[in-house]
Amino acid sequence: MKLQQTGVRKFGNFTWRSYALAVGVGCLGWASLAQAQESWPSKPIRLVVGGPAGGSADSLARLLAEGLQQKWSKPVIVENKPGAAGVLAVNDLQANGKDGYTFLVIQGGVVSETPLAYKVNYKPFTDLKPLAQLSRIGLVLVANKELPVSNLPQLISYGKSQAEGLNFASYATGMRAHTAGMLLGQLTDVKLKHVGYKGSPPGLTDLMGGHVPLMFDGVATSLPLIKAGKIKPIAVYYPTRIAELPNVPTFKELGYPQLAQAGWFGLWSRPDTPPAIQQKIREVTLDFLKLPAAQHRLKDLGMESGIAASSEELMEDLKKASEQQAVLLKSINYQAQ
CATH class of the missing domain: 3.40.190.10 (Periplasmic binding protein-like II)
Structure with a gap:
């Protein structure tokens, strides 16, 4: 009778009032998350580099950092995590990348090569997501x-x-x-x-x-x-001669087509980074790389601009590359370290 007097229906320990409260809190949580994604970035972004200072990935990451800072007027911090063929950098991303403020700049080989050469603690095709191909490299x-x-x-x-x-x-x-x-x-x-x-x-x-x-x-x-x-x-x-080394022939020209594949550097996130943030940084990155100034800098680095492929297309490319690398490593009797 007391329940009826208060106007609250009760089923065991559950009441419609508690349900309404839970829904309200849930809505507030979703609203807060959406608002956070809408205001992103609201603090410095980290670009973790899978290589030492002065290396190819480092040069590319610093170029990208300039573009992102110009777009958002927020600091973009480049941090080098060299060693173990990129494993240390991947570990940093896995530990810190869920909220969308830590990303990785590294070669696609972190998926197609490193797991074949080293005993890694991540699943290459499920624990990493390529957001954008930054450059093709030879x-x-x-x-x-x-x-x-x-x-x-x-x-x-x-x-x-x-x-x-x-x-x-x-x-x-x-x-x-x-x-x-x-x-x-x-x-x-x-x-x-x-x-x-x-x-x-x-x-x-x-x-x-x-x-x-x-x-x-x-x-x-x-x-x-x-x-x-x-x-x-x-x-x-590389498949073709490099623009900055026009007089240096390719192995393919010299009769060794087995040494002609291109590699690439990418911008990576955790797969569970909020999708809206993934899309935002991907779009800004690809737009920046189209600028003549960025194109010129890439050329100076001996790189070609990456293609605007989807994450799924990039992963398919890496699966094929992984199969090829596995054959090569087997041919030299290489054992994972």
Whole structure:
């Protein structure tokens, strides 16, 4: 009777009043979330870079940071997390990226290569989401300037004359720059022995110092040293010649089409980052990359602008690349570290 007098119907411990209160709180929660997404960004954005300062990803992230800051007048902080072929950077994104203020700038190889080369603690095709392809990139085989060769045929002849073979550096063990050298050795019968580094800068330092004679590296990091005459290019691992290295032939031109694939850098988020935020930063990023100034900067870095593909299309591309990389790693008897 008391229940009827208060006008509240009760079923066990549940009342219509408590239901109405719960609905009201839920609506307030959704409204608060929507308002937060609408006002985004309201604080600094972090771009975590899967590579060292001065590397290709770092240069690209700082270019993007400038564009995002111009658009939103909010600080965009670039933080380098080199090591373990991008795993440390991915871990940072996994720990901090849900609210939409931490993103990742890294090669697509973090999905298609790293999980094959290292024992990782993330699921590559479900724990990461590529929001935008920032640039397409090639590799270049570069040599110490004192090495007595100036082209690939001369290098092959010289390499065969060395009983102990030749060492070559790469920016990470088990990644594309590593398998490129091992594949070249197989195709040419030159004994090429790999020396892995934590990023391009330390490898290039040893290359210039004569500690290693050769290196497969990203064009962006090698280009300034090539232009300065501190190292010399031998051939380009890319489908076409690089605009900033017009006189350097591709491996494909030289008879090695197996060394012609393009890689790419992307802007990544956690899949559960709010969709509205994902879409907003993707659109601003793609618009920025279309600007002539951004295009010019990419060219200076030895990169081509990325294509405006969807996240699903980018993942399909990476699945194919992963299958190819798995075959290469098997061919050199590589075991995940």
